[in-house]
Amino acid sequence: MTPHFSLALLHPKYWLTWFGIGTLYLFVQLPYPVLFRFGKMIGRFSKKFLKRRVKIAERNIRACFPHLSQQEIDQLIINNFESVGMGLIETGMAWFWSDKRIRKWSKVEGLEQLDNAVLAKKGVLLIGVHFLTLELGGRILGQYHEGVGVYRAHNNRLLDWVQLKGRLKSNKAFIDRSDTRKMIRALKQGDILWYAPDHDYGIKNSVFAPFFAVSQAATTIGTHLLIKSADPTIIAFTPLRNHDGSGYTISISDKVETFISANATETATHMNQIIEKEIMKAPDLYMWLHRRFKTRPKDEPSIYIY
Helix, strand or coil: CCCCCCHHHCCHHHHHHHHHHHHHHHCCCCCCHHHHHHHHHHHHHHHHHCCHHHHHHHHHHHHHCCCCCCHHHHHHHHHHHHHHHHHHHHHHEEEEEHHHHHHEEEEEHHHHHHHHHHHCCCCCCEEEECCHHHHHHHHHCCCCHHHCCEHHHHHHHHHHHHHHHHHHHCCCEEEEECCCEEEHHHHCCCCCCECCCCCCHHHHEEEEEECCEEEEEEEEEEHHHHHHHHEEEEEEEEEEECCCCCCCCECCCEECCCCCCCCCCHHHHHHHHHHHHHHHCCHECCCCCCCCCCCCCCCCCCCCCC
């Protein structure tokens, strides 16, 4: 996908969006230490108004970590909402910061893993998780190795244009998340494919596999299809925000031993274990506000009934 500007984006129905984008652009020009403090404040403030999201986060965390006390859950939710506020700012940083400024506030650990995989001239399935830092993480890592992203078009055409334009600053292309054939082709051509298989995409394209303490979590079969068809090198990465306000660390894990299973559930189980390990590097950065377990096995009630 390529971002194409059209005069239709100047229509009055987009003026409020233009204002928001302009405000975000100006705001992220502030020094990073100021953004770091303001982001957390914005997140804490938003928690007061996003009551439904607070409940979703609590249900997700309680389901995944039943051993946590209520006090520990409450603190994790507070930290998570601080990351929500920072996530908005980090999106602006990813879209509007220069390459020089991005590099100043970031570092990559384990880059040699990705370097070696690229030198092998074999497709790389780069596994990410839905961290609130993911947008910025893609921009940072893309400066070292451009990849092909998996993408869902935004309903707002202007935001879609800005988002694609920002993401393509350090990535080569984007593929619609429903187009598995193009993903397989990219891997077979030796590309790096950015892929986050940790959301619930519905019963039609999922199997049920364990995810933390949830014994049956709807997990995409897309990963199984990609691995079976393209046999890529599998590497996981996690964009971490340094708690001391010193910037960001991209953590690239050792490559996963190649596994090809005839069983999609086995693949999903294995992939969820990889994702769990990445999440535990910084649980407060994970997107707990998303209804990760909205699809349940037949006759099993929703965990989001309040």
